[in-house]
Amino acid sequence: MLGLTGVLGFLLMWELSSRLGLVDPRFLPPASEVVAALVGDLGLGRFWVAVGQTMQAWAIGLAVSVVLAVVLGFMVGSSGFLRRVTNSTVEFLRPIPSVALIPLAVLLFGVKIESSLMLIIYASFWQIFIQVLYGVADVDNVAMQTAKSYGLNSLARVRHVVFPTALPYLMTGIRLAAAVALILAVTAGLVIGSPGLGREIALAQSGGAISGMYALVLATGLIGVVINLAMRQVERRTLSWHSSVRSEAIA
Amino acid sequence: MNALKRFGYAIALPVLLVGLWWAASAGSTSIFVPRPAPLAATFVQTWLGDRILSDVLPSMGRLLAGVLAAILLGVSGGLLIGSVRWLRELTEPVLEFFRAIPPPVLVPVLMLLVGITDSMKVAVIVSGCVWPVLLNTIEGVRAIDAVLSDSARTYGITGRARVRYLVLPSAGPQIMAGIRQCLSIGLILMVISEMFASSSGLGFTIVQFQRSFAIPEMWSGIVILGLIGVAMSFIFQWTERRVLRWYHGLREVENAA
Amino acid sequence: MQPEITDPTTRAAGQALPAGQAMLSVRGLKKVYQTDAGDIEAVRNLTFDLRPGELACLVGPSGSGKTTLLKCISGLMAPTAGEVLLDGKPVAGPPKKMAVVFQEYGRSLFPWMRVRENVELPLKNQGVPKAERARLVEDALEAVGLSHVPRSYPWQLSGGMQQRVAIARAIAYQPEVLLMDEPFAAVDAQTRADLEDLIRTVWKKLGVTVLFVTHDIDESVYLGERVIILSSSPTVVQEDLTIDLPADRDQLNTRALPRFTELRHHVYEQIQLAKKGHRPAAASDTV
Numbered sequence: 001m002l003g004l005t006g007v008l009g010f011l012l013m014w015e016l017s018s019r020l021g022l023v024d025p026r027f028l029p030p031a032s033e034v035v036a037a038l039v040g041d042l043g044l045g046r047f048w049v050a051v052g053q054t055m056q057a058w059a060i061g062l063a064v065s066v067v068l069a070v071v072l073g074f075m076v077g078s079s080g081f082l083r084r085v086t087n088s089t090v091e092f093l094r095p096i097p098s099v100a101l102i103p104l105a106v107l108l109f110g111v112k113i114e115s116s117l118m119l120i121i122y123a124s125f126w127q128i129f130i131q132v133l134y135g136v137a138d139v140d141n142v143a144m145q146t147a148k149s150y151g152l153n154s155l156a157r158v159r160h161v162v163f164p165t166a167l168p169y170l171m172t173g174i175r176l177a178a179a180v181a182l183i184l185a186v187t188a189g190l191v192i193g194s195p196g197l198g199r200e201i202a203l204a205q206s207g208g209a210i211s212g213m214y215a216l217v218l219a220t221g222l223i224g225v226v227i228n229l230a231m232r233q234v235e236r237r238t239l240s241w242h243s244s245v246r247s248e249a250i251a
Numbered sequence: 252m253n254a255l256k257r258f259g260y261a262i263a264l265p266v267l268l269v270g271l272w273w274a275a276s277a278g279s280t281s282i283f284v285p286r287p288a289p290l291a292a293t294f295v296q297t298w299l300g301d302r303i304l305s306d307v308l309p310s311m312g313r314l315l316a317g318v319l320a321a322i323l324l325g326v327s328g329g330l331l332i333g334s335v336r337w338l339r340e341l342t343e344p345v346l347e348f349f350r351a352i353p354p355p356v357l358v359p360v361l362m363l364l365v366g367i368t369d370s371m372k373v374a375v376i377v378s379g380c381v382w383p384v385l386l387n388t389i390e391g392v393r394a395i396d397a398v399l400s401d402s403a404r405t406y407g408i409t410g411r412a413r414v415r416y417l418v419l420p421s422a423g424p425q426i427m428a429g430i431r432q433c434l435s436i437g438l439i440l441m442v443i444s445e446m447f448a449s450s451s452g453l454g455f456t457i458v459q460f461q462r463s464f465a466i467p468e469m470w471s472g473i474v475i476l477g478l479i480g481v482a483m484s485f486i487f488q489w490t491e492r493r494v495l496r497w498y499h500g501l502r503e504v505e506n507a508a
Numbered sequence: 509m510q511p512e513i514t515d516p517t518t519r520a521a522g523q524a525l526p527a528g529q530a531m532l533s534v535r536g537l538k539k540v541y542q543t544d545a546g547d548i549e550a551v552r553n554l555t556f557d558l559r560p561g562e563l564a565c566l567v568g569p570s571g572s573g574k575t576t577l578l579k580c581i582s583g584l585m586a587p588t589a590g591e592v593l594l595d596g597k598p599v600a601g602p603p604k605k606m607a608v609v610f611q612e613y614g615r616s617l618f619p620w621m622r623v624r625e626n627v628e629l630p631l632k633n634q635g636v637p638k639a640e641r642a643r644l645v646e647d648a649l650e651a652v653g654l655s656h657v658p659r660s661y662p663w664q665l666s667g668g669m670q671q672r673v674a675i676a677r678a679i680a681y682q683p684e685v686l687l688m689d690e691p692f693a694a695v696d697a698q699t700r701a702d703l704e705d706l707i708r709t710v711w712k713k714l715g716v717t718v719l720f721v722t723h724d725i726d727e728s729v730y731l732g733e734r735v736i737i738l739s740s741s742p743t744v745v746q747e748d749l750t751i752d753l754p755a756d757r758d759q760l761n762t763r764a765l766p767r768f769t770e771l772r773h774h775v776y777e778q779i780q781l782a783k784k785g786h787r788p789a790a791a792s793d794t795v
């Protein structure tokens with residue numbers, strides 16, 4: 001209730017600062033105009049194509065990084081030797097900013113979707129990979145020894161002991177990666193010009209369609225909110241299943 | 252012996268990878284494939300001359316200014332919003348929205364509002380980096396232990412002393428997690444703001460190399476961005492371990508139990 | 509169902525002293541929590557006084573509003589009606605002359621400060637000069653037997669030791685009234701016996717007024733000069749009992765005294781009555 005007041009208050013402040021000329025209305029059109037432009041966009045095929053392109057890159061990139069990170073994460077995480085050997089390399093590669101790869105992506109793929117994918121996969125991979133490593137490291141020694149003493153082989157141990165422990169970490173990683181993937185999907189469009197909302201924003205800005213640009217910015221924010229909410233929902237579902245299974249096992 | 256072993260583990264894979272790269276690229280004459288030795292030479296030639304003063308240091312300066320301002324704003328705003336319940340409820344959806352906006356779209360927005368200047372680039376960094384610090388601080392302040400808070404009150408620790416001895420240290424782990432995100436977003440925004448709208452700086456220079464097909468130089472640019480990222484990460488981790496020594500110790504004790 | 513001890517030292521409703529003689533006075537205290545599901549009356553009407561230098565224990569069945577009462581006395585929470593007087597002055601916020609030791613030792617010490625800094629912080633905040641601060645901290649740590657660990661962090665210590673740090677912090681603060689909210693409920697039995705003796709020793713040495721809340725009947729009889737038994741919620745004073753055990757107490761001999769057993773038995777019966785919803789006649793007319 002109070003939150004709704006906050007949103008309305010924010011829109012009102014925006015409207016007034018533009019109408020009263022506190023900010024040049026050419027550069028910051030009133031909220032009502034921007035919202036109207038956004039509503040107008042919702043009826044346009046072009047807008048939905050751009051949303052579709054962005055979301056396609058987001059989904060493919062996220063899916064690829066989940067698969068890569070899960071496979072490599074469980075492999076590296078389960079072996080003390082691999083963990084020790086790769087640690088320095090991971091710590092070195094992880095902080096390299098994804099945008100450093102932009103020139104390389106342009107060189108390799110031009111303005112195609114592959115450029116976006118390369119950036120998305122690189123950035124999201126580390127988010128998930130690191131969480132999987134934490135998760136695998138968190139496995140309870142007693143549970144592991146119990147599994148061994150009952151003669152579970154290594155595959156069965158991963159399935160029944162390691163995976164359930166690492167699942168909450170994996171979900172956290174995916175939630176973080178989903179946000180990062182959206183950032184890069186939009187960035188790629190904005191900077192490289194690969195198709196999607198980012199490119200539409202850059203075009204609107206250079207074409208002087210200022211209200212249109214703000215409407216698209218608003219749209220990316222709303223997509224971000226939807227992704228965050230959806231991911232939290234998915235996380236809660238998966239984890240409630242997880243904890244109920246666990247409490248059942250304990251009882 | 253133990254230290255030697257650890258050093259061995261740390262160095263083995265990187266040496267192997269560079270060795271492989273060296274061997275695989277040895278016979279190559281394609282300008283698209285970078286080779287270790289020439290890349291190192293290009294790196295020194297490209298970045299350790301005039302460009303340090305004209306591009307690297309100004310970029311780093313803007314990054315530093317933006318990140319510091321974002322931390323200052325985020326922590327002080329977070330302390331305020333986190334301590335006042337109605338303010339928190341009032342601002343929550345708006346803040347969640349701002350956090351969800353992909354920060355790079357702020358570049359064209361601020362280009363309009365501020366113009367293509369140095370302060371625009373700093374403003375882009377601040378407006379993108381402030382959210383993780385702000386939201387994490389709010390969360391940290393909100394999560395202060397009730398018993399600890401009561402203890403402080405019964406001993407008359409209120410007002411500024413409360414912020415200094417109770418609120419800030421207690422929210423410390425959360426704030427540091429926010430700062431970590433803030434740093435990586437800051438680096439990204441520094442590069443993007445220069446790629447998008449600039450005539451100098453790291454991002455601009457690297458894109459220029461790519462556009463003019465100066466491929467070895469472009470590779471050296473990727474390397475320098477990587478090095479900056481790695482250096483920032485190491486400085487952060489070093490600082491974090493110092494500031495939050497108590498926290499890591501506490502966690503270890505809890506995990507051992 | 510008459511209790512078997514009917515001597516003049518026991519009476520329903522709390523002892524009220526003439527004005528000016530009490531260190532701590534609780535007068536007609538009432539606390540109603542307002543929730544979405546309606547009002548919940550936690551404490552109905554509590555009146556009792558503590559003489560300066562007295563050690564009183566407060567026992568009651570679980571859920572009898574002990575913690576609510578303590579929060580009102582310590583000024584952390586405002587009562588719905590009635591008042592708390594410390595040395596004759598009404599308590600509106602946490603008063604300076606009062607220190608509280610909470611049950612959750614792990615959550616009442618600052619984990620980012622070393623033992624010494626934890627004990628020192630309230631003094632530093634009061635602007636006590638450095639030299640005096642050092643002396644007070646030293647003395648307090650020595651009194652609880654912790655002079656050897658000032659550089660440790662609280663979480664590096666065992667539970668009992670952490671609670672000692674919290675007690676040292678309270679002592680160093682030099683309160684006139686020390687409130688303890690089930691301080692030993694979360695430590696093991698042996699440590700608990702040591703800490704009980706520590707409280708008796710500290711109390712005798714400093715002459716501080718102590719209000720010790722507990723749900724443990726043995727503990728209340730062993731520690732207190734007086735035991736105030738609370739009814740079940742909504743809370744009133746079920747009985748105010750003077751403990752006429754010798755002042756020098758020790759875990760073996762005191763607990764073996766026939767009188768200890770009698771008193772313990774009596775308190776136990778009263779608590780059972782309270783659980784069944786029995787209320788003293790005096791309380792019903794005050795609603």
